[in-house]
Amino acid sequence: MPSSLPTSLAVSDAITHYRQLRELTVDELAYVLRMLDHPISADALAEMERCARPVTVDDLVAISYALDTTPAMLLSHIPIDMPEPEGPLATGLPGDVDQVELRAWLEGKTTLDRESRVGWWKERVARLRVRSAHHEEQLQGAYAELRELGDLGPVRRIMFG
Incomplete structure (x- = not known):
């Protein structure tokens, strides 16, 4: 996974994390998304989890809903095995924005x-x-x-x- 895309890394790892937390397989998540009229194949989901395929905004919203979380949680997720970031936690943001401040900004509780x-x-x-x-x-x-x-x-x- 390229380390130059922190938001993509966060979302990819978050999809895996919340899917496993909900005890869903990739196939089961694909089925739930199909029932929500946002079909994404199990193969495409697996590629998203490996950061080999981009997650669109529509995918982000549908996957968040299917996993009973929010887009802000997926966007501000920090992979547990992620080394200390050399740059910002999210693409295009100042490097000193921490996870709590990032989530507050994503939720509209603060500006940057x-x-x-x-x-x-x-x-x-x-x-x-x-x-x-x-x-x-x-x-x-x-x-x-x-x-x-x-x-x-x-x-x-x-x-x-």
Whole structure:
């Protein structure tokens, strides 16, 4: 699979991933698509999964529906065995757009102009700070519990020997 086409790689791997997740064979997915009036042969689907055949926008929509997911999920999928990307996650986008931001853009939740991207990252940093503070509180609580258990150590040995 050519590494220069990140969106094609994402969609190809996503089709395989969601098809297997739904426990469908290529033939069964082809049958479902035929029932949806968007016939794609099993051979053509296998070629799409190998990134040997392009996926049209019509194919993308029909396959997404047949696999009970969304076009955004297929487009923003990152193959599990994909090495660290050398460039953008999707064709034609800035290289620093991560998967979460890509999916938000695909779903129309953000734009990729400079001002929106700065706002997106500020919001994300704020959410991460809240999450970090929550984890710190949980960690301190766990330490306190362990200290209490440590104080009970000799009592446990006497009672439960």
